[in-house]
Amino acid sequence: MEQVSTTFLASLRVQWRVIRALLMREVITRYGRENLGVLWLIVEPATFTLGVSALWTAAGMNHGSSLPIVAFAITGYSSVLMWRNTASKCNSAIHQNFNLLYHRNVQVIDVFITRIILELAGTTASFTLLSLFFIGFDFISPPVDILQVIEGWLMLAWFGASLGMLLGAATAYSELVDRIWHPTSYLLFPLSGAAFMVEWLPPPAQEVVLMLPMVHGVEMVREGFFGDTVRTHYNTGYMALVCLCMTLIGLVLVRDAGRRVEPP
Amino acid sequence: MISIENVSKTYRTRHGQRTILDRVNLKLERGRNIGILGRNGAGKSTLIRILSGAEHPTSGRIVRGMNVSWPLAFGGAFQPHLTGLDNLKFVCRIYGVDYRPKVAFVEEFTELGVYLREPVSHYSMGMSTRLAFALSMAVEFDCFLIDETMVVGDSRFHERCHTELFVKRKDRSFILVSHDPNEIRRHCESACVLHNGKIHTFPSVDEAYAFYESATV
Numbered sequence: 475m476e477q478v479s480t481t482f483l484a485s486l487r488v489q490w491r492v493i494r495a496l497l498m499r500e501v502i503t504r505y506g507r508e509n510l511g512v513l514w515l516i517v518e519p520a521t522f523t524l525g526v527s528a529l530w531t532a533a534g535m536n537h538g539s540s541l542p543i544v545a546f547a548i549t550g551y552s553s554v555l556m557w558r559n560t561a562s563k564c565n566s567a568i569h570q571n572f573n574l575l576y577h578r579n580v581q582v583i584d585v586f587i588t589r590i591i592l593e594l595a596g597t598t599a600s601f602t603l604l605s606l607f608f609i610g611f612d613f614i615s616p617p618v619d620i621l622q623v624i625e626g627w628l629m630l631a632w633f634g635a636s637l638g639m640l641l642g643a644a645t646a647y648s649e650l651v652d653r654i655w656h657p658t659s660y661l662l663f664p665l666s667g668a669a670f671m672v673e674w675l676p677p678p679a680q681e682v683v684l685m686l687p688m689v690h691g692v693e694m695v696r697e698g699f700f701g702d703t704v705r706t707h708y709n710t711g712y713m714a715l716v717c718l719c720m721t722l723i724g725l726v727l728v729r730d731a732g733r734r735v736e737p738p
Numbered sequence: 739m740i741s742i743e744n745v746s747k748t749y750r751t752r753h754g755q756r757t758i759l760d761r762v763n764l765k766l767e768r769g770r771n772i773g774i775l776g777r778n779g780a781g782k783s784t785l786i787r788i789l790s791g792a793e794h795p796t797s798g799r800i801v802r803g804m805n806v807s808w809p810l811a812f813g814g815a816f817q818p819h820l821t822g823l824d825n826l827k828f829v830c831r832i833y834g835v836d837y838r839p840k841v842a843f844v845e846e847f848t849e850l851g852v853y854l855r856e857p858v859s860h861y862s863m864g865m866s867t868r869l870a871f872a873l874s875m876a877v878e879f880d881c882f883l884i885d886e887t888m889v890v891g892d893s894r895f896h897e898r899c900h901t902e903l904f905v906k907r908k909d910r911s912f913i914l915v916s917h918d919p920n921e922i923r924r925h926c927e928s929a930c931v932l933h934n935g936k937i938h939t940f941p942s943v944d945e946a947y948a949f950y951e952s953a954t955v
Binding site: 488491492494495498499502503571573574575576577578579580733736737 | 790791792793794806808815816817818819820824827828829831832833834
């Protein structure tokens with residue numbers, strides 16, 4: 475690694491080594507070794523999803539449709555966690571790993587990749603386990619088209635990752651980013667498609683809501699889950715384009731953030 | 739070999755740009771060592787941080803042909819919520835070293851006792867300095883960066899650091915930064931002076947010392 479010219483493969487090895495070390499560090503500092511430990515990674519989002527499902531069921535909000543409320547809540551809320559948690563964890567990533575950036579091999583991008591991997595893995599695990607649990611106990615029926623669910627889920631993961639990188643790098647420029655993100659994420663929640671289907675909205679509202687990329691992802695997941703019983707509106711190409719742009723801008727910002735951040 | 743070529747560093751402050759290092763050049767061969775003298779605020783620590791890669795130069799470049807340490811005994815490179823032992827594991831993983839054979843040395847050197855398994859945030863200044871030094875010794879670097887002004891501790895700790903560094907590892911390279919000419923005279927074979935952002939190289943420590951005395955009075 476300390477050769478005058480470093481090959482791409484050697485750099486990759488260093489990067490993987492660093493990310494692995496950071497993953498272990500994150501898991502220990504965030505979840506500790508006591509009680510549930512790393513299981514919190516799954517329990518945390520699962521508790522949220524379960525709570526929301528319970529509230530919605532209790533409130534009898536069946537949204538004027540015959541959709542099973544539990545499956546609706548799980549798909550909706552897990553999708554929100556996908557981008558919201560990743561973004562907020564990336565927002566605090568530089569600050570909380572500041573000291574570790576002192577080591578030459580630890581770069582800002584490693585810190586983001588680590589947090590993105592952890593959040594995506596945790597949310598995916600909780601979504602999968604919850605779905606299996608409810609399917610196993612016959613609360614919900616299995617997805618009609620599992621591949622479609624996975625496709626939508628991967629798109630949401632991409633969106634979450636690019637949003638996290640973009641916002642996380644932006645915090646290197648101004649602390650305002652994190653402050654503004656909190657109210658924004660609350661405002662985005664009701665608009666994100668978690669609690670409604672695009673079909674239920676009047677056409678002018680549909681157009682507005684479909685400008686938000688995550689709505690497309692949720693619709694895709696739900697189409698996979700419910701099949702022909704629902705009418706969905708989404709455009710994979712549009713969502714991919716937005717994610718691609720966000721990823722590119724994010725990567726440029728991350729590179730520049732690495733130069734701006736000066737560890738203690 | 740490690741060389742810095744035309745390295746400049748400017749910081750943005752509220753009163754405009756401040757140049758701390760101005761087109762600095764320095765070269766160090768494997769197995770050799772050099773001392774850098776400078777007053778407080780001369781940019782010694784900045785130079786060390788740039789050498790270690792913790793900070794990037796504004797312009798110029800650094801070529802590292804050997805494995806360069808992070809600034810020695812610097813206690814800030816820890817994760818405070820992790821225990822001393824976890825920090826050892828983390829550092830070893832980052833530098834691709836097996837941590838297991840190092841535990842005994844770290845336990846012995848730091849004399850932390852049960853505190854090695856407590857979060858670093860509960861450590862005193864002296865404890866974290868001892869841990870920091872031990873961690874730098876756990877990874878066998880080719881070239882050590884030593885910021886003498888950072889090392890706090892009693893004379894016994896200083897002696898033990900000297901043994902580890904200048905006796906047991908005397909085949910390595912090091913760059914020692916200090917405002918104390920005697921430290922540099924004691925350990926270094928050549929010296930340079932950092933003054934007003936420029937580096938002045940001298941063939942002998944005595945000549946460097948003479949310049950340091952006259953330039954910084």
